Amino acid sequence: MPRLQCLLPRWLIQPDTRTLLEHHALVIEGERIHAIVPAGEARRQWPDADEIHLPDHALLPGLINLHCHAAMTLLRGYADDLALMDWLQNHIWPAESRHVSDEFVFDGTQLAITELIAGGVTCTNDMYFHHDAVARAALDANYRMVVGCSILEFPTPYASNADSYLRRALACRDQFAGENLVSFTLAPHAPYTVSDDTFRRVITLADELGMGIHCHIHETRDEIEGSLKEHGVRPLERLSRLGLLGSQLVAAHMVHVTDTEMALLAKQGVHVAHNPASNLKLASGLAPVAAMQRAGINVGIGTDGAASNNKLDLFADLRMAALIAKVADANPTALPAWEALQMATCNGAAALGMGDRIGSLRTGLQADVIAVNLTASGTQPCYDPVSQLVYAADRSQVSDVWIAGRHVYADHQHTGTFAGRAMQAAQRWQARIASNRTA
Numbered sequence: 001m002p003r004l005q006c007l008l009p010r011w012l013i014q015p016d017t018r019t020l021l022e023h024h025a026l027v028i029e030g031e032r033i034h035a036i037v038p039a040g041e042a043r044r045q046w047p048d049a050d051e052i053h054l055p056d057h058a059l060l061p062g063l064i065n066l067h068c069h070a071a072m073t074l075l076r077g078y079a080d081d082l083a084l085m086d087w088l089q090n091h092i093w094p095a096e097s098r099h100v101s102d103e104f105v106f107d108g109t110q111l112a113i114t115e116l117i118a119g120g121v122t123c124t125n126d127m128y129f130h131h132d133a134v135a136r137a138a139l140d141a142n143y144r145m146v147v148g149c150s151i152l153e154f155p156t157p158y159a160s161n162a163d164s165y166l167r168r169a170l171a172c173r174d175q176f177a178g179e180n181l182v183s184f185t186l187a188p189h190a191p192y193t194v195s196d197d198t199f200r201r202v203i204t205l206a207d208e209l210g211m212g213i214h215c216h217i218h219e220t221r222d223e224i225e226g227s228l229k230e231h232g233v234r235p236l237e238r239l240s241r242l243g244l245l246g247s248q249l250v251a252a253h254m255v256h257v258t259d260t261e262m263a264l265l266a267k268q269g270v271h272v273a274h275n276p277a278s279n280l281k282l283a284s285g286l287a288p289v290a291a292m293q294r295a296g297i298n299v300g301i302g303t304d305g306a307a308s309n310n311k312l313d314l315f316a317d318l319r320m321a322a323l324i325a326k327v328a329d330a331n332p333t334a335l336p337a338w339e340a341l342q343m344a345t346c347n348g349a350a351a352l353g354m355g356d357r358i359g360s361l362r363t364g365l366q367a368d369v370i371a372v373n374l375t376a377s378g379t380q381p382c383y384d385p386v387s388q389l390v391y392a393a394d395r396s397q398v399s400d401v402w403i404a405g406r407h408v409y410a411d412h413q414h415t416g417t418f419a420g421r422a423m424q425a426a427q428r429w430q431a432r433i434a435s436n437r438t439a
């Protein structure tokens with residue numbers, strides 16, 4: 001039987017019920033949370049457990065990154081300060097067609113995971129190519145990854161057409177069936193890169209196989225104008241007619257959305273991945289997050305890829321989301337600290353259909369747990385740890401991370417060897433990509 005781990009923090013935070021416990025223990029057995037009880041009781045009941053003392057720390061569920069392209073960390077800072085379509089068509093897509101391979105995706109994903117774990121992010125909803133390399137990279141690092149299998153109409157070195165992207169996605173799902181840490185979604189890239197026929201096939205397959213769908217929707221005004229010209233309706237209307245909207249869908253961005261569209265999203269149970277940093281950097285706009293929440297839409301937070309953020313820092317994006325929501329709503333009471341924290345934890349879990357496994361600290365859930373040391377000068381004094389976590393804490397204050405019960409980050413150090421290898425690989429890719437640069 002594996003030894004029990006008994007975590008003894010100053011504060012323990014349960015975002016789903018907005019509960020803040022003091023001097024409680026969280027006991028981990030294997031991959032799950034075995035108990036949450038007062039510290040004294042835990043010591044009496046499990047005297048032989050490995051005690052991990054966290055006297056100045058808040059313990060909370062690992063953050064959930066609801067929209068990312070992990071492998072794109074290798075293109076961080078490659079092309080900045082451009083409009084979305086110029087950035088994609090003239091810089092990112094050409095670079096991807098030259099470099100993206102199994103090796104690129106494996107190394108880029110592990111570089112992302114190195115950064116994500118150190119910043120307290122224990123689960124990422126990804127979208128990219130070479131799905132098997134993403135899955136292998138995650139498993140090798142003991143990281144929880146929802147692998148979004150990108151689907152496009154046009155060819156890339158990975159696949160020649162929508163059919164072959166779909167075939168590879170399903171093969172990959174079969175190959176990794178039964179893995180606790182890895183699951184798969186179908187990820188039609190966006191309304192402007194995917195045809196009606198392909199959307200119909202995605203909907204049928206997702207329905208038959210019980211898979212989630214992950215898609216960029218209403219990111220920019222250009223996307224909406226393009227759809228009005230080509231299809232005569234806004235993208236969401238087109239997707240609604242095709243039957244895409246439902247609780248299996250995570251819609252990334254949703255920056256430009258009318259009241260009627262918000263009512264439709266809420267009615268259909270669509271989840272939204274809000275990406276505040278990416279939306280600011282690409283000048284996509286300010287998503288009306290507070291209005292979406294009032295309409296009853298479940299909203300989580302994503303970093304988007306490092307090529308458009310440029311850091312996979314969910315603590316920074318959580319703060320940014322709380323601030324942007326206030327200015328977008330002209331209302332300083334919009335998105336208070338607890339709600340912002342819920343977006344990055346239990347809301348993300350619900351969006352992934354994983355609310356019964358991750359996203360809070362409860363007996364029986366997977367032990368995806370992070371500890372944040374609040375003694376840094378920037379988080380002192382500490383009247384309210386939740387306020388400090390949302391408005392003041394820096395990701396460097398994350399001291400310890402557990403994923404499925406494994407202590408993957410201990411006292412600010414990765415315990416796995418993958419992180420060192422990922423850093424070396426990043427250096428090799430930097431030399432290779434820089435020497436092949438044409439744009």
Ligand SMILES: [Zn+2]
Pocket residue numbers: 067068069216252304305
């Ligand atoms: Zn994206």
